[in-house]
Amino acid sequence: MSTESISDRHEHVRSIGVTAFAAFVGIGAAIASSMLTGDLAPAEAASDNRALLIVFAAIFVQFPLIKAIGIYDDDEFGVKHYLFITFMTFSLWFITWGILLTSEYTG
Numbered sequence: 001m002s003t004e005s006i007s008d009r010h011e012h013v014r015s016i017g018v019t020a021f022a023a024f025v026g027i028g029a030a031i032a033s034s035m036l037t038g039d040l041a042p043a044e045a046a047s048d049n050r051a052l053l054i055v056f057a058a059i060f061v062q063f064p065l066i067k068a069i070g071i072y073d074d075d076e077f078g079v080k081h082y083l084f085i086t087f088m089t090f091s092l093w094f095i096t097w098g099i100l101l102t103s104e105y106t107g
Helices: 002-036 042-046 049-069 079-102
Strands: none
Touching: 002 049, 002 079, 042 079, 049 079
16 A cells, blocks of 8 residues: 555656656747747747747657656656657747747847
């Protein structure tokens, strides 16, 4: 019984760590996108493909980092984890960059 609670707590802490890491990377990608497209009008910046390249690079950089840090082993890291990290990073990037575009933040 006590072994299950320790394992559950470990899983919970690991999930929080991955979620926070993906969220911070998404916010960082939004700030980088805003700085890259800061000289453009908000409507032009929203359609700039360079910002998408930044978020895709941020997503793909996380996978080897999470494995290198040791959060997940190779056999534990499955499709569900890839989709979750991609969704969280893109969502936070999209929301944060949208706020930065409407507030005309230029970095």
